[in-house]
Amino acid sequence: MRLESLYQEIILDHYRHPHHSGLREPFDAEVRHVNPVCGDEVTLRVTLKDSDAGPVVADVSYDALGCSISQASASVLADLLIGRTVTEGMKVNDEFLALMQSQGEGEPDEDVLGDAVAFAGVSKYPARIKCALLAWMAWKDATAQAMGGREPA
């Protein structure tokens, strides 16, 4: 059934048991993004710390209201990006964006995207792509704010 190709078990697991959910202190930047089509919303916080390799994503926390796709996406994002450098995180973000824009033709790299490869099926449903991207757009925005004038590496 096509439903299972969209709602992979990984997505449903993250939806039912989201990781890193709930807003945490401290944080460097907080943003609230809304999908005006359906009213889904996410409030997302990013904390950065400096390292020899450049700024690192120390924490991502969020409060998400929305469908299974948007909630699971926020959970997977936090899993994937916490602990990475901002430069790496932006690469993952770009890769995920490309996957969502692939109209079902993308061949996701599991080494880069991890659990996020489960969202490949979403790219076949134009109405749902924004759901999957909501948290990612929020993360990119919050991270840019947290960076201030800093160089990524």
Added chain:
Amino acid sequence: MTFDVARIRKDFPILERTVRDGQPLIYLDSANTSQKPRQVLDTLADFYERHNANIHRATHQLGEEATAAYEGARATAAGFIGAAEPAEVVFTKNVSEAINLVAYSMGNASATGQRGRFALGPGDEIVITEMEHHSNIVPWQLLCQRTGATLRWFGVTPEGRLDTSNIDGLITERTKLVAFAHQSNVLGTINPVRAIADRAHAAGALVLVDAAQSVPHMPVDVAALGVDFLGFTSHKMCGPTGIGVLWGRRELLEEMPPFLGGGEMIEDVRMERSTFAPPPHKFEAGTMPIAEAPTLAAAIGYLGEIGLPAIREYEHGLIAHALEALREIDGLRILGPAEPVDRGAAISFTVDGVHPHDMSQVLDERGIAVRAGHHCAWPLHRAMGVQASTRASFYLYNMHEEADALAEGIREAQRFFGAGGR
């Protein structure tokens, strides 16, 4: 003639197609846009194949025919809603434009120092309701921002009815205009137009009714409603997109300044200033949706032949059946009246544990088209305490079996997203 849904369905070619790998289409999104019968589609093609020309300015036979078709449609639309004369019908793009036309005209009256009932300033008030579609909220917010007037609104009760308990506090001598929906696009609630209109008129205010969701489904008579302006749109009533109607009382349309400037709406143009045509042409700048007008008239003719009272009666039974089927589902909450009393053919609901977007996805997989989200009524959803909902909306071509299929699809979504998810 008895109402024969099987025969009606044969008029709608799209109902024969399949979706999502061969499933019959179950179209429950008519409050969003309706499907079109063959008779309407043929009218559009016939206009372009035989009569196409610009109107009011072509001095040839086709121009005459096109003008007659366009103006004939105006007369048809006027007769359909009980207007005193065709000149009270202004063609617009849709109801949003009809409402914006009144709002911007009032803004223009205010900006040019015109006195009278259309000019607004600080201390004046516009009254709307929390139940409105964004298109009956945002134009008034913008108008208030431009003029310094104040926006006020009726709330809704937990049952999804308009809360009119504070009507005397809301509608006062400061009120310049009261704007509200005849029927909610989310809740299906049919509002007591006449009572509110009478109260508004007693206070000296104008009354505008958004009839986008009522005109397709029931007999609507502007004189009986006792309002000043009423908007409806073709695409929700078996007609084409791109055309709608603003009906306004003649003396009001005459007094109002224009909204859009351009060709056709003028009387005389000089480089310094212009004078304007009488209504309705004063409000119809530029080339209008010409072919769409006689096509809308064909839709009106189609609905008229079946009979709006017969359609209303059939839909009443259909909605009663659908409400009953939905009420049996555990964890399902119907937003708005749960009984088929003073309610129309849109049913919005939430289901515990299944987000509306996910619900509509599961339904779509079964060939059932519904709408998910806030349906352009975000304040209403907040008032009802929900973030979003799923809306199934019915029309004359829907069958009782389709309501049953909806209920079964909802149960399938509950199973899919429930414990185990399979």
